[in-house]
Amino acid sequence: MQTGYDRREFLRLGGIAGVAFASGLFPAAGGAQAQGSDFHFVQFSDTHWGYTGPANPDAAHTLEKAVETVNGLAAQPDFIVFTGDLTHTTDDPKERRARLKRFKEIVSALRVKDVRFMPGEHDASLDRGEAYKEFFGAPNYTFDHKGVHFIALDNVSDPAARVGDEQLAWLAADLKQRKPEDRIVVMTHRPLFDLYPSWDWATADGAKVMELLMPYRNVVVFYGHIHQEHHHVTGHIAHHAAQSLVFPLPAPGSQPRRAPLPFDAATPYRGLGTRDVAVGVASSYALKELPVAKA
Amino acid sequence: MINRRTTLRWLAAAPVASGLAAAVGLAAEPAVREIRISAKKFEFTPSSVTARVGEPVMLLLSSEDRIHGFKMPDFNLRTDIVPGVVTAVQLTPDRAGSFSYFCDIFCGDGHEDMGGTMLVEG
Numbered sequence: 001m002q003t004g005y006d007r008r009e010f011l012r013l014g015g016i017a018g019v020a021f022a023s024g025l026f027p028a029a030g031g032a033q034a035q036g037s038d039f040h041f042v043q044f045s046d047t048h049w050g051y052t053g054p055a056n057p058d059a060a061h062t063l064e065k066a067v068e069t070v071n072g073l074a075a076q077p078d079f080i081v082f083t084g085d086l087t088h089t090t091d092d093p094k095e096r097r098a099r100l101k102r103f104k105e106i107v108s109a110l111r112v113k114d115v116r117f118m119p120g121e122h123d124a125s126l127d128r129g130e131a132y133k134e135f136f137g138a139p140n141y142t143f144d145h146k147g148v149h150f151i152a153l154d155n156v157s158d159p160a161a162r163v164g165d166e167q168l169a170w171l172a173a174d175l176k177q178r179k180p181e182d183r184i185v186v187m188t189h190r191p192l193f194d195l196y197p198s199w200d201w202a203t204a205d206g207a208k209v210m211e212l213l214m215p216y217r218n219v220v221v222f223y224g225h226i227h228q229e230h231h232h233v234t235g236h237i238a239h240h241a242a243q244s245l246v247f248p249l250p251a252p253g254s255q256p257r258r259a260p261l262p263f264d265a266a267t268p269y270r271g272l273g274t275r276d277v278a279v280g281v282a283s284s285y286a287l288k289e290l291p292v293a294k295a
Numbered sequence: 296m297i298n299r300r301t302t303l304r305w306l307a308a309a310p311v312a313s314g315l316a317a318a319v320g321l322a323a324e325p326a327v328r329e330i331r332i333s334a335k336k337f338e339f340t341p342s343s344v345t346a347r348v349g350e351p352v353m354l355l356l357s358s359e360d361r362i363h364g365f366k367m368p369d370f371n372l373r374t375d376i377v378p379g380v381v382t383a384v385q386l387t388p389d390r391a392g393s394f395s396y397f398c399d400i401f402c403g404d405g406h407e408d409m410g411g412t413m414l415v416e417g
């Protein structure tokens with residue numbers, strides 16, 4: 001696990017903020033629900049449907065396998081979120097729509113029918129989200145579930161990776177209706193903090209989003225884009241990046257270029273997976289990474 | 296020496312230069328060394344340039360196909376590169392090292408590979 005902070009430090013910060021983070025609380029097999037949790041959801045990210053290349057020779061089937069794995073969970077999640085890069089980009093608008101259509105067909109096999117989508121730059125940056133919206137509707141929205149307020153933020157429809165003033169105003173208006181202690185989960189594609197600017201692992205105006213979120217004591221961010229598990233804290237707000245379902249990317253700054261980690265036939269699904277998030281009482285989030293099952 | 300036509304093109308670039316990227320006017324000092332970098336899907340040419348600590352350089356950025364971005368986080372530089380104009384960016388490196396530049400406007404399948412390195416010698 002890559003961490004951007006010392007674990008003890010994190011727990012200390014978590015304690016102050018009233019946000020505890022736990023990993024591996026679950027039994028290795030069987031139910032995915034931790035004791036005392038209110039509910040759980042599953043995060044898929046960076047499925048990149050349509051990718052072909054040496055970094056994942058099985059790319060045409062990896063998503064289906066992950067769907068089967070999640071369908072096999074003894075405790076089915078309340079809902080499922082996809083944090084962007086549903087499809088791999090293409091210059092051809094017809095092909096983009098064909099990929100979005102096929103992606104939608106594959107994930108319609110999920111047993112859980114409450115599924116929320118978000119775009120990544122591969123889906124939305126070349127046409128400002130036009131095709132994406134035809135299939136999945138608005139790229140930013142909110143919903144409430146069992147007392148938790150979820151906010152999906154779009155930092156990819158603008159090809160320069162800006163949330164933009166309009167959406168910032170929308171976010172500010174939504175937050176105005178929250179109390180400082182309300183539980184808020186932000187879901188987005190790119191990191192909202194400067195994770196590694198030399199690889200463009202940032203959001204151009206992410207600092208403005210964080211400034212708006214800062215007054216709220218109970219905020220956590222789930223995102224994708226970097227194709228690996230990663231945890232970071234800005235002040236009291238934790239950010240958790242998810243693995244992808246196409247190919248893992250190197251840890252920030254660990255090699256000169258952010259090229260995909262090479263495929264290894266001996267461990268074909270290494271570094272790929274989905275994630276179960278148990279939203280606990282007492283403002284805790286227990287994360288369990290779910291590997292792609294072997295064929 | 297800077298000829299008059301180039302200078303006028305720099306002026307033309309003014310509307311697209313943003314942030315710390317500065318468009319240069321008629322009063323530009325001829326002593327500034329020019330580094331031309333051309334952008335196209337999905338590469339910068341050249342993808343490797345050199346500079347010296349304390350030596351002012353003028354990056355002259357152009358695009359052969361579509362809009363791209365040019366970002367060098369280490370020197371807090373970023374600008375759009377719009378086809379048809381030369382965008383001038385002034386830089387005086389204050390430290391030695393190897394610093395990356397890359398496109399930060401998503402431009403297609405290969406965008407992630409669109410980058411280069413500036414080697415700054417002490």
Ligand SMILES: [Cu+2]
Nearest residue numbers: 363364398402
């Ligand atoms: Cu580009």
